[in-house]
Amino acid sequence: MKKVLSFDIGGTKIAYSIIDENGQFVCDVMKVSTPDTAEGIRDFFKKTIKDYYADINGVAFSTAGAVNHEGTRITSFTGNLPQGYNETDFVKLTDKPVLVENDANSAAWAEYKLGAAQGCCDAVVLAIGTGVGSGIIVNGKLLKGKSGAAGEMHFPIDSGHKRVCRGCGQPDCFESFASGTGLAMSAQAVMGENATTYDVIAGKNKGDSLAIQVFNEWQNYLTKGMIMLGNVFDPEKIVLSGSLAQFVEYEKVEKTINEAILTQPLQVCPAKFENNAGMLGAGLLLLEKL
Template identity: 30%
Template sequence: MKTYLAFDIGGTKLKYALINNQGQMLKKYSEDTVKTSQADFLNRFNEIIQNFKTQISGIGISVPGKVDTKNQKISFGGSLPFLDGVSFNDSLDTQLPIFVENDAKSATLAEMWQGSLSNISNGVMLVLGTAIGSGIVLNHQLVYGSNQQAGEVSFMSYGQFDKEHLMGGKSSAVALIQDIAQHYQLDNIDDGPKVFELITNNKTYAVKQFREFCRNVALLIHNMQTVLDVDCYVIGGGISRQKIVVAGINQAFDDLRSENDFVNNTLMKPQIVSSKLYNEANLFGAVSRFEMNFNQTQDFKKVGNI
């Protein structure tokens, strides 16, 4: 039985877990992300690895930003700009194999390994959070594109090209929750459960904003489907735990198609389903390649032969 150490680097929290090769999470941890400097961040990372080094066979890391598939070097870094240019292969004090992946693609790999995409040849993962992340799967292979930017759907235009009309803003789950919370003057503007309580209790403004959010996601799915023609769209992120989210997106998608008989009668409707791994998808995805025979990057084949 092999055990891997998985990391999910977030702007607020650093999550890490021990996951075995059967896809079982043995132990999960969470702490504040060190943001004082790159050196401090890497020092803490190395401390954690040293605590588990005798127990693990490999290290998987889910990161914000773009990851070069050849050398696993990070470009940009979302809310952690000091990650720009970091190569964990060069920066970590370990001889263990390391796999680094973009967070949305990690979530996609997790669903391919043991989630809603496990039996799907052609599908899309949509991670609803601060913006909207995506992973595209064709012929059961994760698509990276020429510049490792395939699936960056947050940059799709919603009619105009300013920031407010890009899909990342129009389909932001965080913005939805904060907007409704502020309208109803909640003490905590990030109180998702309370916001969804308002929605399920049919509070007028909450329902209106939620329906608009679902319509925006449905429109994104429609636009992607005209190009990709996949079987399934998996809705991920913490918000996907709320059953009304996938139900609302499905209803909005049906409503969109009902507005145009030509579209409705020509294009097959894909499945729109919930993630099975929710917020833990990034952790599972970070180590999934150790157990999945993808061999899509030369560098991972070199370091990941365990």
């Protein structure tokens, strides 16, 4: 059975493991702190690939940033990763087959092949963390866009507040309201300047009316965005992942969305895979090509 080494590259940690054709992790998921230079990251890749060389048929990378159609290079800025990392020539790291994919796209592919969106033809997987990422499956394929950056969740919603988005610079942007950062900013406006997303969730669980108000407002922003996605992509499912997905009131949100969209039904559900979804999805994408 074919196996690939798959890396998930984040700003603080790089995780990696070996994945087989059934989508099983053949060994434990290993984690290291992300080296602080692009050169250090490349050296780490080379050393790790060498360690597993005899056991693998290829190497997959799930990374921040937009990735080209060939799955070989990053085409955009990569946020909190070291300068120069986005210029990495992944193909040069090894003589085995290589595939690079954006982390949100990779996670969406894992959900589509083996997770919450399995059996769907069209699905949107939203990752709600510090920001909001997404992977969009259209007719069984990942939607890439001209530069690999399709699925960026920057579009205007009617928020009633003006808040300049840190990502796109526009006011009223979905990401700046529906993300964890957005929830924290909404909390700070009414619960005090040091309020966090944790305070909102803890407060809501204790029945605190301000926290409930902030949470409901956040969930409404998220719902508005999903109504837009429902109408534009007409998916069977919207799958929610990331640290805030577990707090969403699925039944209520799904009902509101279905009352608003043009073609029902649209299911809204939590992701099956969490932290390892990117690694798994990138590995599966490569295995399909081998």
